[in-house]
Amino acid sequence: MAGIYIHIPFCRKACHYCNFHFSTGLGQMERMLGCLERELVLRQEEMQGHGIQSIYLGGGTPSLLSSEMLESLLRCIHMHYHIEGNAECTLEANPDDLSAAKLKELAEAGVNRLSIGIQSLDDSALAWMNRSHNAAQALQCLKDASEAGFDNVSVDMIYGLPQLGLDAWREQLKRVAEMGVQHLSAYCLTVEDKTVLGTRVRKGLEADIDEEAAAEQFEYLVNDLIALGFEQYEVSNFARAQRYSLHNSSYWQEKRYIGIGPSSHSYSTGMRSWNIANNARYMASIERDELPCEREVLSRKDSYNECLMTGLRTKWGIDLKEIHRRFDLDFEQLHREKIRLLQDAGLAVLRGHRFRLTAAGFFRADGIASDFFILDP
Ligand code: SF4
Known part of the structure; x- marks a missing residue:
């Protein structure tokens, strides 16, 4: 998609x-x-x-x-x-x-x-x-x-x-x-x-x-x-x-998209780019057939944290198999205690390989997601 x-x-x-x-x-x-x-x-x-x-x-x-x-x-x-x-x-x-x-x-x-x-x-x-x-x-x-x-x-x-x-x-x-x-x-x-x-x-x-x-x-x-x-x-x-x-x-599901026009962002697996946020400079550049954009390759840490932050804000949550495949990381094993505490408090559910927040958990979604972040580069 x-x-x-x-x-x-x-x-x-x-x-x-x-x-x-x-x-x-x-x-x-x-x-x-x-x-x-x-x-x-x-x-x-x-x-x-x-x-x-x-x-x-x-x-x-x-x-x-x-x-x-x-x-x-x-x-x-x-x-x-x-x-x-x-x-x-x-x-x-x-x-x-x-x-x-x-x-x-x-x-x-x-x-x-x-x-x-x-x-x-x-x-x-x-x-x-x-x-x-x-x-x-x-x-x-x-x-x-x-x-x-x-x-x-x-x-x-x-x-x-x-x-x-x-x-x-x-x-x-x-x-x-x-x-x-x-x-x-x-x-x-x-x-x-x-x-x-x-x-x-x-x-x-x-x-x-x-x-x-x-x-x-x-x-x-x-x-x-x-x-x-x-x-x-x-x-x-x-x-x-x-x-x-x-x-x-x-x-939220990190699908590929392109953003056209000044200030638009684009994303494709692990790579983000964004156009200049200035109408006059955007138009002058495009009229020279030059794309007025900057690019950034996302680090493993940034991709992982972003995946958690966006995924846990949705009812679908995050797919632990997918996390393992993409980041070579066993989320469940790594965070067993945190997951248990969140489940006991009624804030999250782990079912099969899907981890998601409940309606009560959504109130604190950003804080909960950041507790699972990778901090080191
Ligand atoms: S200034 Fe324009 S873009 Fe911003 S909220 Fe108003 S209508 Fe929307």
């Missing part, structure tokens, strides 16, 4: 908490599109012999692409890569871009999964985040998406916001679930340095995240979503009827 990620590095306005790579200079979109297509052509050999099962247009705001731009991009991918018949094709979107007409065009272009950045259903919180939409637009676009025939819709929500009360959070989750979405990703607000929020917190104009309130919101998130028919298949990701994100699952 292999995937293609395309980064669309443009947004209408900058959300105050966001540290992704994007520009609000929409005038460069046409030129950028030409460069993305050029990079797809330049790198096609990397995927020779690999069927593509997922295409993911992320950003930034891919829903800013006109239908013509999107069609051109997808046509280019289909021309130069082998796309499997049942491939997932996800587009990240903001609610204010998703008119009924636009949704119809997206479906016609071949998008079969939407990931919609709703974040909150509270207008004052949306304004505080500097989002480009309001709650009514968010609910309307979910309704329109369903009417347009999309049966694989994911929404992003944010908790840990200063103005978010527990009851309001639970009510928002319920309303979103009632709209019939199949997938929900929920992230805790983080204060990143080079953002408006980071500056405000540093200057004392905003309070830092209330960790205790955020932890309580996460706990209710998990319990409420499970009660509403979702399965927590990754710490921050929930799906109904096994509508897992194929694309994200392939990241």
Whole structure:
């Protein structure tokens, strides 16, 4: 299984908490599109012999692409890569871009999964985040998406916001679930340095995240979503009827993928690379037919630790046979006592050759994984 990620590095306005790579200079979109297509052509050999099962247009705001731009991009991918018949094709979107007409065009272009950045259903919180939409637009676009025939819709929500009360959070989750979405990703607000929020917190104009309130919101998130028919298949990701994100699952399962566009990352067994996170320099380089990327061969220690960190955050956990094959290491024998303690505490399960965390263990997934890390080079 292999995937293609395309980064669309443009947004209408900058959300105050966001540290992704994007520009609000929409005038460069046409030129950028030409460069993305050029990079797809330049790198096609990397995927020779690999069927593509997922295409993911992320950003930034891919829903800013006109239908013509999107069609051109997808046509280019289909021309130069082998796309499997049942491939997932996800587009990240903001609610204010998703008119009924636009949704119809997206479906016609071949998008079969939407990931919609709703974040909150509270207008004052949306304004505080500097989002480009309001709650009514968010609910309307979910309704329109369903009417347009999309049966694989994911929404992003944010908790840990200063103005978010527990009851309001639970009510928002319920309303979103009632709209019939199949997938929900929920992230805790983080204060990143080079953002408006980071500056405000540093200057004392905003309070830092209330960790205790955020932890309580996460706990209710998990319990409420499970009660509403979702399965927590990754710490921050929930799906109904096994509508897992194929694309994200392939990241967590260390499948091969290429990332196209500025700031995109790529991975193939033991090797990681990433493109420059600067639109002007990215385009200038691609226009000279030079790939603007850096590469890193992962050490045994880094590969192993990464495998644990990502695997233990998912319901599939880690495959001890696979660990043995890849790292020549007997995990069970090495960590017998730690595994026993985690099982006794109800935080983990070892069944056959699969070791995974329970729902209770997910609350401490990162800490538990790091307890098993290799520390020496
Ligand atoms: S729309 Fe998304 S990528 Fe753009 S600034 Fe907001 S959070 Fe960041």
